[in-house]
Amino acid sequence: MLVGAIEHLADERSKEFEAELNSRLQKGDDPFDAMVEMLWSTFSGPLYWAVVELMVAARTDSELLERFEAFERSLGGRIYAAFKQLTGRGDREARVAVEMTLYFMRGLAMERIFRENDAHYDDLVERWKKSLRTMLS
Numbered sequence: 001m002l003v004g005a006i007e008h009l010a011d012e013r014s015k016e017f018e019a020e021l022n023s024r025l026q027k028g029d030d031p032f033d034a035m036v037e038m039l040w041s042t043f044s045g046p047l048y049w050a051v052v053e054l055m056v057a058a059r060t061d062s063e064l065l066e067r068f069e070a071f072e073r074s075l076g077g078r079i080y081a082a083f084k085q086l087t088g089r090g091d092r093e094a095r096v097a098v099e100m101t102l103y104f105m106r107g108l109a110m111e112r113i114f115r116e117n118d119a120h121y122d123d124l125v126e127r128w129k130k131s132l133r134t135m136l137s
Helices: 002-026 031-043 046-058 062-087 092-114 118-135
Strands: none
Touching (some): 031 046, 031 062, 031 118, 046 092, 062 092
């Protein structure tokens, strides 16, 4: 039941994410900036903390783990598809760059448990955007 609720919330957030992303692109925002900033917004919001709790619970519950893995694959697929649409890149390097971005976001979100310093995190996100561009150039 918990996974279903989080799946529903994630689905709603995905729809909002896509609408906001399209709006930002229509305004002329840089695709890399838009994607990274919006992912950070998602990873620093309350839905992500529900997902973290689910991750922890899934560690010792094989049925929950199976459902959670399916949820993660689905969500990851949506993120990869959005990135490909934004950048026209669907090659191996692009997939690795997106995966690294997701790992970066998870780590940065977890760091916020121990230290709230939004200016520092904003600086790291800016640096990641530059690194991402370099990786894919």
